[in-house]
Amino acid sequence: xxxxxxxxxxxxxxxxxxxxxxxxxxxxxxxxxxxxxxxxxxxxxxxxxxxxxxxxxxxxxxxxxxxxxxxxxxxxxxxxxxxxxxxxxxxxxxxxxxxxxxxxxxxxxxxxxxxxxxxxxxxxxxxxxxxxxxxxxxxxxxxxxxxxxxxxxxxxxxxxxxxxxxxxxxxxxxxxxxxxxxxxxxxxxxxxxxxxxxxxxxxxxxxxxxxxxxxxxxxxxxxxxxxxxxxxxxxxxxxxxxxxxxxxxxxxxxxxxxxxxxxxxxxxxxxxxxxxxxxxxxxxxxxxxxxxxxxxxxxxxxxxxxxxxxxxxxxxxxxxxxxxxxxxxxxxx
Amino acid sequence: xxxxxxxxxxxxxxxxxxxxxxxxxxxxxxxxxxxxxxxxxxxxxxxxxxxxxxxxxxxxxxxxxxxxxxxxxxxxxxxxxxxxxxxxxxxxxxxxxxxxxxxxxxxxxxxxxxxxxxxxxxxxxxxxxxxxxxxxxxxxxxxxxxxxxxxxxxxxxxxxxxxxxxxxxxxxxxxxxxxxxxxxxxxxxxxxxxxxxxxxxxxxxxxxxxxxxxxxxxxxxxxxxxxxxxxxxxxxxxxxxxxxxxxxxxxxxxxxxxxxxxxxxxxxxxxxxxxxxxxxxxxxxxxxxxxxxxxxxxxxxxxxxxxxxxxxxxxxxxxxxxxxxxxxxxxxx
Numbered sequence: 001x002x003x004x005x006x007x008x009x010x011x012x013x014x015x016x017x018x019x020x021x022x023x024x025x026x027x028x029x030x031x032x033x034x035x036x037x038x039x040x041x042x043x044x045x046x047x048x049x050x051x052x053x054x055x056x057x058x059x060x061x062x063x064x065x066x067x068x069x070x071x072x073x074x075x076x077x078x079x080x081x082x083x084x085x086x087x088x089x090x091x092x093x094x095x096x097x098x099x100x101x102x103x104x105x106x107x108x109x110x111x112x113x114x115x116x117x118x119x120x121x122x123x124x125x126x127x128x129x130x131x132x133x134x135x136x137x138x139x140x141x142x143x144x145x146x147x148x149x150x151x152x153x154x155x156x157x158x159x160x161x162x163x164x165x166x167x168x169x170x171x172x173x174x175x176x177x178x179x180x181x182x183x184x185x186x187x188x189x190x191x192x193x194x195x196x197x198x199x200x201x202x203x204x205x206x207x208x209x210x211x212x213x214x215x216x217x218x219x220x221x222x223x224x225x226x227x228x229x230x231x232x233x234x235x236x237x238x239x240x241x242x243x244x245x246x247x248x249x250x251x252x253x254x255x256x257x258x259x260x261x262x263x264x265x266x267x268x269x270x271x272x273x274x275x276x277x278x279x280x281x282x283x284x285x286x287x288x289x290x291x292x293x294x295x296x297x298x299x300x301x302x303x304x305x306x307x308x309x310x311x312x313x314x315x316x317x318x319x320x321x322x323x324x325x326x327x328x329x330x331x332x333x
Numbered sequence: 334x335x336x337x338x339x340x341x342x343x344x345x346x347x348x349x350x351x352x353x354x355x356x357x358x359x360x361x362x363x364x365x366x367x368x369x370x371x372x373x374x375x376x377x378x379x380x381x382x383x384x385x386x387x388x389x390x391x392x393x394x395x396x397x398x399x400x401x402x403x404x405x406x407x408x409x410x411x412x413x414x415x416x417x418x419x420x421x422x423x424x425x426x427x428x429x430x431x432x433x434x435x436x437x438x439x440x441x442x443x444x445x446x447x448x449x450x451x452x453x454x455x456x457x458x459x460x461x462x463x464x465x466x467x468x469x470x471x472x473x474x475x476x477x478x479x480x481x482x483x484x485x486x487x488x489x490x491x492x493x494x495x496x497x498x499x500x501x502x503x504x505x506x507x508x509x510x511x512x513x514x515x516x517x518x519x520x521x522x523x524x525x526x527x528x529x530x531x532x533x534x535x536x537x538x539x540x541x542x543x544x545x546x547x548x549x550x551x552x553x554x555x556x557x558x559x560x561x562x563x564x565x566x567x568x569x570x571x572x573x574x575x576x577x578x579x580x581x582x583x584x585x586x587x588x589x590x591x592x593x594x595x596x597x598x599x600x601x602x603x604x605x606x607x608x609x610x611x612x613x614x615x616x617x618x619x620x621x622x623x624x625x626x627x628x629x630x631x632x633x634x635x636x637x638x639x640x641x642x643x644x645x646x647x648x649x650x651x652x653x654x655x656x657x658x659x660x661x662x663x664x665x666x
Contacts (some may be wrong), residue, residue, distance in 0.1 A: 011458060012437065015424070017444040021420050021453035027438055034456035036419055039474055040374040048422035048470055052460040085371050087354050089381035091468050092347070096644075103346065111350040120354035123367035126343060127385040130463050135424050137470040141372055311429075 005217070006308040007130040030218060031147040032080035032203055033140070045083035045142045047059050048323035049073045050135040054160025057314055059170055060252070067109025067147040068183055070147045073205060074138035075186035078257045080203040082195035083140030085188065088114070090136050093129035106132075117186055142197050151200035151219050153190070153283040158267060158275035159257050160187040163208050164235025164248030166255040171248070173240050174318055180234045184256035191258060193271045199261040206304075208249035211259050212287050225279040244289050244325040250303045251321065285310035292329040300326075317320055335634025338550070339641040340491040364480040365413035365536055366473070378416035378475045382406045384466040384587040390647055392586070393501055396435045401516055402443025406451050406538060407471035408519035409589045413536040414480070415528035416473030418521065420455040421447070426462035439465075441511060450665035452520055477528050484552050484594035486616040491600060491608035492590050496541050497568025499583030499588040504581070505571050507651055513567045517589035518613035524591060526604045539637075542582055544592050545620050546633035558612040558627050575583040577658040579624050583636045584654065625662040633655075 008029065016026065025043060033047040051060065051070045060066040070090060078085050090110060094103070114120055119169040122139075169182035187203075194201055200219060204211045212223050231239060231248060232255070239245030259278065268276055282288070286297040299308035303324065341362065348361065351516045358368040358376060366380040384393065394398040404421060411418050423443060427436070447453055455472075486488075502515035520536075527534055533552060537544045545556050565588070566571060566580060572578030592611065600608055615621070638655065639645040643649035 007459075013539075014432075014440055014457070014459065015454070017440055018454050021455055022559075023419060024453070024455055033613060034422070036472070038371065038373065038375075038419075040371065042371075042373045044377070044419070046422055046455060046470075046472060046473070048424045048456065048458050048468070049459050050424040050426060050458050050468065052426050052462045065470050066364070086356060086371075086377070089367070089379055091381045091383040093385050093466065098454055100346075106521060107347055107350055114351070120357070121348070121351050121359055122354055122369060122379060123381065126340075126347065127383050128388060129385045129466065133426065133462065133466065134385065134467040136382070137379075137422055138400065139369070139377070139379060306356070312590060326649050 002299055002305060005301055006305050025145070026147060030146060030149050031075040033083060035081065035142065041239045043142050043145060045078050045081045045145060046137065046205050047074055047077035047141045048135065048137045049077065049131065052133050055132050056152045059173060061074065063106035063132065064109035065182070066132060066135045067106040068113040070134040070136040071110055071113035071117070072184055072186050072256060074136035074206055076189060076203045077118060078138050078140040079186045079188045080201050080258055081142055081145040082146065082191045083142035085117065085119045085138055085140040086191065087120045088136055088138050089123050090121055091125040093127045093133040095131055096128055098132065102224045111298040117142065117188060134170040146194055146198055146201040148192065148200050148202045148215055148218050151215065151221060151281050153221050153281050155199055155261045155281040156265050156267070156277060157223055157259065157261055157279040157281060159230060159259055159278045160275060161257045162230055162232035163204070163255055164231045164239065165256060167207060167248045167251035168235040168238040170251060170253040171242065171318070174314060177238070186256060187258045190273060193273070194260055196301035197269060198262055201258055204257050204259055205254040207252045208259065209287060209298065210252060210304045213304055216285055216287060220285060220287065222284045222286040223279050226277060227277055230276055230278055231290065244322065246289060247321050247325055252307050256276040281291045291325070294326050295330065298328070336634055338634055339638050342525035344477040348610060354497065358478070359480060363482050364478060365410040366416060368475065368478045370416065378411050378414045378473045378478060379472045380407055380410035380470065381495055382410065383466065385466050387641050388465050388575060392506060396439035396465065398444035398516070398616065399465065400439040400445045403469040404443055404446035404450065404503070405517055405519050405625040407469035408452060408521060409538060411471050411473040411534045412519045412521045412524035413534050414478040415474055415524045416478065417525065418450065418452045418473040421452040421458050421469055421471050423467065424458040426460045426466040427566055428464055429461055431465065432636065446570065451519060457519055465644060468533060472644045479527055479531055479534040480522065481533050481535045481548055481551050484548065484554060484614050486554050486614050486657055487592045488532060488596050488614040489610060490556055490592065490594055490612040490614060492563060492592055492611045493608060494589060494590045495563055495565035496537070496588055497564045497588040500540060500581045500584035501568040501571040503584060503586040504575065504651070507647060510571070519589060520591045523606060526606070531595055534591055534593040537590050537592060537635055540585045540587045541592065542620060542631065543585060543637045544631045546637055549618055549620060553618060555615045555617045555619040555621065556612050559610060560623040562622065563609055565612055577655065580654050580658055581621055585640050601634050629661050629664060631661070
């Protein structure tokens with residue numbers, strides 16, 4: 001497996017000097033949100049997320065979607081630790097001369113996402129800059145937070161919903177295919193019902209394989225995915241047209257579902273909903289799935305690094321993904 | 334007085350659709366940080382602040398200063414409500430190919446500011462973008478928050494420290510004069526000692542006159558400043574060289590002191606420090622100070638709007654400030 005994840009290395013460089021707060025319960029990378037002990041009891045779950053690259057790449061050219069996403073991405077991190085949101089802070093960098101109609105669309109996206117998730121904007125900041133850029137900070141409370149740590153071989157892997165729509169949306173846009181509707185939601189209710197049950201949990205904000213890769217590295221185990229892959233209808237259609245459905249899990253534009261692990265039988269204890277079985281936790285540090293009819297170990301470190309190695313070029317990134325698909329199919333039996 | 338503040342109008346437009354959270358204790362604009370009731374008792378103070386324009390304008394061309402400022406600006410909002418910080422989240426947008434030495438300077442500035450204020454980075458996010466852009470979110474706890482609301486005519490106006498260094502730094506840079514050291518700190522300790530005593534409190538992140546203007550609009554009263562103005566040494570030198578010391582209070586690049594009001598005599602009750610007397614609260618909605626030897630009412634709404642009316646041009650902004658100084662001196666006696 002690829003040893004060094006570019007993103008994790010950058011994070012290590014950036015935080016090299018920093019001391020951890022004695023109030024912080026989680027270690028770096030080990031939870032989707034930061035968990036902070038409160039003086040009067042209970043814990044805070046906090047997270048910050050900037051939506052920049054998707055806007056700059058033209059993927060979120062509708063300000064409504066950009067607004068929706070800054071809310072959803074932050075709340076999804078709270079969902080993945082089982083927290084109940086207190087609300088959000090949002091900082092907006094608006095381009096000089098941003099039209100009033102665009103501002104209106106942007107704020108409508110933020111407002112609708114807040115209403116959908118029964119949360120509120122608590123405050124914010126605005127600045128003028130070269131391009132639209134949104135930062136969301138979500139704050140919640142949690143008694144017994146979920147973390148990314150703790151899954152064991154023999155346990156089962158589940159998802160809160162069908163996968164691949166984030167990448168289907170991005171790939172269809174990139175290839176000029178007809179539009180796919182993309183408006184993910186944070187799985188807050190599901191996250192809270194997983195507290196005390198899931199042995200590990202993480203959202204798929206960076207795509208399914210990046211999520212599994214991170215869980216693999218943190219827990220020292222691997223995952224084997226069921227066949228057929230649990231793709232959403234739009235993702236299946238795009239994946240089949242592209243000739244490589246599994247790539248809809250490999251791209252970095254996520255669907256914001258939760259991936260989580262449970263010991264056998266515990267999925268029946270979830271209150272009011274049935275998770276979808278996605279695979280099993282295995283002892284080997286590998287991500288195994290069926291590509292071209294054969295079970296293969298995908299080098300998910302390689303697919304995770306492709307974006308940064310493409311040097312910001314979307315075309316190069318997509319080409320690298322498809323090239324890897326061909327390579328996997330050529331592996332001698 | 335100028336009726337409409339461009340920045341406040343934008344804020345109203347942006348938040349027009351939003352419902353306030355039932356957990357939020359402060360109303361819009363009425364406190365430097367948002368105050369949220371916690372389920373287990375006590376309140377959270379939260380704030381978000383993006384450092385963008387100062388970096389884009391070249392004012393923070395040293396990444397160390399940019400890092401220092403993103404921490405200090407956020408913590409200063411907590412200081413102004415009397416909160417005790419739990420820590421910070423920081424989102425960094427790094428330009429493509431940002432040199433490792435610059436990253437190191439940036440992180441050193443963040444780290445040193447955290448250590449100075451005895452706080453911690455709890456988590457963050459990183460993205461690649463067109464220009465360096467930093468967003469800080471500070472989180473703290475507070476039992477009895479200070480707010481901007483509540484000062485009354487006859488009370489006294491104080492500051493935690495000498496004024497004008499932020500604008501002296503910016504003006505000297507703009508005019509190519511020799512460098513002025515600028516590294517403000519958040520007045521966290523002072524803010525906490527003001528709890529239960531100050532009738533209104535706000536930090537000078539946007540400069541002294543913008544702060545007084547906001548307090549005037551919120552409280553329906555005005556302020557008359559003592560003569561001579563309580564300028565910091567560097568600010569006095571720059572102000573005298575420029576021929577208009579009072580403009581060091583009018584510019585929008587702040588010094589991050591706290592301005593606060595106290596009923597007569599209560600300044601002796603502050604634990605372990607003596608605030609500096611800055612002036613008095615008056616019944617008229619005016620900001621009065623001495624310009625060119627005469628007490629005048631400065632249209633602080635006009636000076637606040639100059640930056641946005643200059644359309645992003647720093648040269649036009651500075652020219653407008655100096656033009657207004659001349660105009661004030663020409664007022665017939």
